Amino acid sequence: MRIAIGSDHTGINYKSMIISFLVNQDYYIKDFGFSIYGKKVDYPDFIHPTAESVDKGKMDFGIILCGSGNGAAMTANKYKKIRAALVWNKEVAFLARKHNNANVLSLPARFLESKKEVLEIVEMFLTTDFEGGRHKIRIEKIPIK
Template sequence: MKIGIAADHAGFEQKQKLVQQLTEQGYAVTDYGAAKFDAADDYPDIIVPLGMALFHKEVDRGIAVCGSGVGVSVAANKIPGVRAALITESYSAHQGVEHDDMNLLCVGGRVIGPMLIWEIVQAYLNAKYDGGERFQRRLNKVIALENQFKS
């Protein structure tokens, strides 16, 4: 599975740890930035390369980290084809994939610790989309909403 990852300054340290952990687990990881700590960077700028990689199917799943996880999730959901959610516990990490085909996990590097982040990441990456009729019907409605508001 190809994983894309991105973080702003507030999530930079957690992202660096995740890149190492994911690589050690055998995942193909592409780091979309930030490449270095910059206290003046902005989460919307950081999320675009990862979101576009998901849009173009260059990666299978993404992980984004900012201070709270809220900013990256809000910005990412503006990119067509991205289904991002802020996750703070492992149940929603796998359920978001299984029921909603979530493809971008957002976490807050300042609000949850590295052990919990890693548990959430593992639940997310081990989950598979169910694809059952009711889940696909709902996903189709989400995609239709997205298409309705394209300019």
């Protein structure tokens, strides 16, 4: 599985940890940045290329991080084929995949308590299959025609 990942300055600690975790599980990772400690940046500069790679089918899923996760999700959701979900626990990660077929996981770096929690969320998101059925019908109603 191919995973794109991008973060602003608030998420770089978690981003590095997520990359190591996924590489150890044989995922292919494309890191769209950011990785310089102590420098502040604008999240869209790193979220756009991450989301675009998923939107164009170059990557299977995306993981994005910013302080609240909201700005990153809003940016990613500008792309037609992206369904970015703001996720703060593994139960929400499960439902984002199972019911919403989310293809981008947006993490709120300032509001996650532990590395263990972050990895549980990532693992839940990447290992949960979309249920389809009534949920597929709902998802098809999301885009503006």
